[in-house]
Amino acid sequence: MGFRDLSVIFGVILIIVMLVIPLPGVILSVFILINISLALLVILVAMNTEEPLQFSIFPSLILLLTLFRLGLNVSTTRSILSEANAGGVIDAFGNFVIGGSPLVGFVIFAILVIIQFLVITKGSERVSEVAARFTLDAMPGKQMSIDADLNAGLITEQQAKERREKIENESDFHGAMDGASKFVKGDAIAGIVIVLINIIFGLIIGMTQNGLGFQEAINTYMRLTVGDGLVSQIPALLISTATGIVVTRVVTSEGNLSKDVTTQLFRYPNMMYIAGATIFLLGLTPIPFLVTTAIAAVLIGGGYWLSREAKRLEAPEVVEEEEVESSEMKSPENVVNLISTDPIEFEFGYGLIPLADTSQGGDLLDRVVMIRRQLAIELGLVIPVVRIRDNIQLNPNEYRLKIKGNEVARGELLLDHYLAMSPGMDDDSIEGIDTEEPAFGLPAKWITEEMKDEAELFGYTVVDPPSVVSTHITELIKKHAYQLLGRQETKQLIDHLQETHPILVEEVTPEPLSVGEVQKILAKLLRENVSVKNLPVIFETVADFAKMTNDTELLGEYARQALSSQITNQYVQNGLVKVITLGGKVEKTIAEHVQQTEHGSFLSLDPESQQSIVQSIGEQIEQLSLREETPIVLCSPAIRMYVKQLLNRYMPQVVVLSYNELEPTVEVQSVGVVNVA
Template identity: 75%
Template sequence: MKARDFSVLIGVILVIVMLVIPLPGWLLSVFILVNIILALIVLLVSMNTQEPLQFSVFPTLLLLLTLFRLALNVSTTRSILSEADAGGVVDTFGSFVIGNSPLVGFVVFVILVIINFLVITKGSERVSEVAARFSLDAMPGKQMSIDADLNAGLISEQEAKDRRKKVENEADFHGSMDGASKFVKGDAIAGIIIVLINILFGLIIGMTQMGFSFQEAIDTYMRLTVGDGLVSQIPALLISTATGIVVTRSSATGNNLGSDVTIQLTQYPRLLFVAAGAIFLLGLTPINFFLTTMLAGVLALGGYYMLQKQREPVTNVEEEGEQAEEAALNSGDNVINLLSMDPIEFEFGYSLIPLVDGKQGGDLLDRVVMIRRQLAIELGMVIPVVRIRDNIQLNPNEYRLKIKGNEVATGEIILDHYLAMTPDIENDYIEGIETKEPAFGLPAKWISEENKDEAELSGYTVVDPPSVVSTHITEVIKQHAHTLLGRQETKELIDHLKESYPILVEEVTPDPLSIGDIQKVLAKLLRENVSIRNLPVIFETLADFCKLTNDTELLGEYVRQALSAQITKQYSNQGNIKVITVSGKVEKRIAESIQTTEHGSYLALDAETQQSIIQAINQEVERLTLQEENAVILCSPAVRMYLKQLLDRYLPHVIVLSYNELEPTVQVQSVGVVSVA
């Protein structure tokens, strides 16, 4: 433990000792001076902080200093009543203030107590209470603002975390200050009671036990009581002032209190001329003319000097700004920043600005936040921030989505219309602008708001423009999730898993599988829309099979089989699943065409056979599509991987499952067979 940590512990122990053990007068004087010094340091620190959180220890420090001051009051009271002596500092303060009149000294002391208790302490308590309440009420709004800035690309992930942490710390600080301000109020009340006790019991003890006359008892105990009250009230006044400064500090300029006061009071130099004129006119009354004229002249000179100072640096500031801009453009850092690329970008034309602008009712930023949360649950990975920006090069109603700099999707929407879709194309009689639903490519129409109710009553699915865009973004991110999962993102997932399953992670990586190997397995799953959220099961499977093979494609197949319950639930409907089976003849041809090399296995089918298999599958898929059924191909585990590789180029959306990926409890219904001549 460091020496400064020991100093705080020793200080707290000494405070407790002071409450019990009598202290000599010279030691009391030392502690009284230390109390004044600490209070002065706290006041100076509070004036020089730029924001309350820079003095976050203040609530706890307030409690310790209050306890220290009360302990001093107890010790001095004990010495005053038992020995009629409380050290040289107390005696000096009392003699200096009282002088020849105990009553005047007592009145001065009472005024200090009233100022501290009724003005500063009570005001600080009220401000602390209101600040704590407002800080807690504003937390949700601040959090949403941070998420909006993050999604708009104005801040990075780390900056967002820092700002969220700051919001939480501000709420905690103001809540603590609300409670700590009660200590200041209680200390002021305790100071008043202690003074009354010292005077009343001092008179009784002085006259009954010390043999003082009434006048001697008044002189002695009034002097000591006022001196003790002053040496405790002066630090209390400093601490109360510091409390008021901290809780009323709302500067966002990055300056301390002194800079803010001087800058803001002198930012209107012409007002000093008005003040100078008012003071000069005041001198025409019986008030001292020489004094008012001198003060008016000082104000006028100050206003003239500041006015000139404001005019001088304009040209210099412009020159410095031009030089700084030129230096920024020529700097290497500026060029390097141009190389950075956002993982996901959403660009839109100027007519779609209301989608994003919260002042115009746009909620796309909030929707993107919800999309990222939804996909994190569905896919099991953290989706990168979606950078949202306008692009004047696009058509007014156009938007586009980029993944790692490459355009992957585009669309057009009409903000004052609704997108209407109907499954019955023949009875499509609603008037509107013909289009296609961007996410799934379904035929649709943009209809006006007047036709909305009629379309809904006629069985159309009617969607507002923000929902169209957010659905499109969601589906595109799902399709390209495997490209968004890199080694860095995989490392973060592994680190998160390691917190709960350290032994499991150590058995898999870094030996025998590297982070790149694990990334390939996870990306393979995401490419076929299999969630990787169940990382423990995935790593258990990798731990079982990674020592047998390091082929990531084959390891991915083992993982799929381990996730059979998840896959079955994903594609079955109430315990039933309709599939297109692959004939034994087709499976045999595929199995016979598998070539194994030192770099892995691949399918080496001749072009004619490939076309025959693809056409047969395409026919079955089109037949099921007309029946509004999902196309699921079912085959043996030995050929599933190769059949999926064959279909990826021509029919990427067709689902290919193996028998081992279905739970025994599911009812499998074959609705077609893939066969070739």
């Protein structure tokens, strides 16, 4: 335990000692001077902090200093009433302030108490209460602002985390200050009560036990009581003032209190001319002319000096800013920043600015926050920040989405229209601009608001433009999620899993699999729209089979089989799944042409056979599409990944499942068989 820890513990023990054991006058004088020094130090620190959180220990410090001061009051009261002596410091304060008149001393003490209790303490208590209430009320809005900045790419995840922590700390601090201000108020009341006790019982003890006359008792005990009250109330007044300074500091302050006062009070030199002229005119009244003239001269001279300083500093600042900008453009760091690529970029033409402009009712930023949360739940992947910006190179109503710098899709919106998607049979009475729904490629129309109700009556699905673009962004991120999962993101997922399953993580990485190999397995699952949220199950499976093979494609297949319940729920409705199965000859042909190498296995099938299999599957899928059923190809586990690799080139949207990926309770209905000649 360090010296600082021991010093605080010793201080608390000392307070207990003062409450119980009588202390000599010399020691009391030392403690009184320490109390004044601590109070002075606290108010100086409060004046030099730039924001309240820099003095976060202040609420607890108020409690400790209040207890210390009350402990001193108990000790000095004991000494005054029992010995009529409380040390040289109290005696000196009493003689200096009273100046031969106990009544004058008591009046001065009463004025100090009134100033502290009715002005500073009461005001600080009210400000603390209001600050705590408004800080709590503002928390949701501040959190939403952070999320919006994070989505817009203005801040990083780490900066967002630091801002959220700061908001929570501010809330805790102002809540604590609301309670701590009650200590200050109670201390002021206790000071008044202690002084009254010292005076009343001092007179009684002096006249009855010590045989003093009334006048002598008044002089003795009033002098000591006023001295004790002063050495107690002066530090209390300093602490109360420090409390007021801390709770009235605002977030927009540019520096400490001294800097803010001098900068903002003397920001407008012309106002000093007016103030100086006003004071000079007061000298024409019976007010002493020399005094008003001197003050007026100081104000006018100060205004003239500040005006010259402001003009002198303006020109160098402009030159300095130009030099800084020029040096920044020439610096290699600035060039390096230009080649960085954002994981996800959403760009739009100037006609779509109202989508993202909150002042015009745009809620795109909030929608992107919800998209990231939704996809994190669905895919088990932390989606990177979506950088949103306008691009004058695009058409006014056009937008596009980029993944790692590459354009993956673009679309067009009409903000004053609604998108109406056909129920299957178009109605000629529904007039609009023919288009295609961007997310799923369905035929649709842009219709006016007047046609909205009529279109809904005819069975059209009517969607507003923000919902259209939000759905498109969601589907595109889902489709390209595997590209967003790099080694760094994989390491974050592994670290998160290690917090709850440390043994499991140790068994998988860094041996026998590296982070890069784990990333390939997870990316394989995401590429086929399989969520990696159930990471413990994936790691359990990989840990079992990685001892036998380090082929990431094969390990991905084992992981899919372990997630059979999840995959079944994803594709099976009401316990029935309709599938296209592969004929025995097709399965045998594919199995026989699998080539094993030291780098993994692949399908080595001649182009003619590949084309024949793909064409046969395409015919079966076309028949399913006519019945509006989702095409699912079912095959044996040994060849599933090779069938998927084959279809990826021609029909990437087709789902390929193996028998082991469906739960035994599922009823499988074959609606087509793939055969080749």
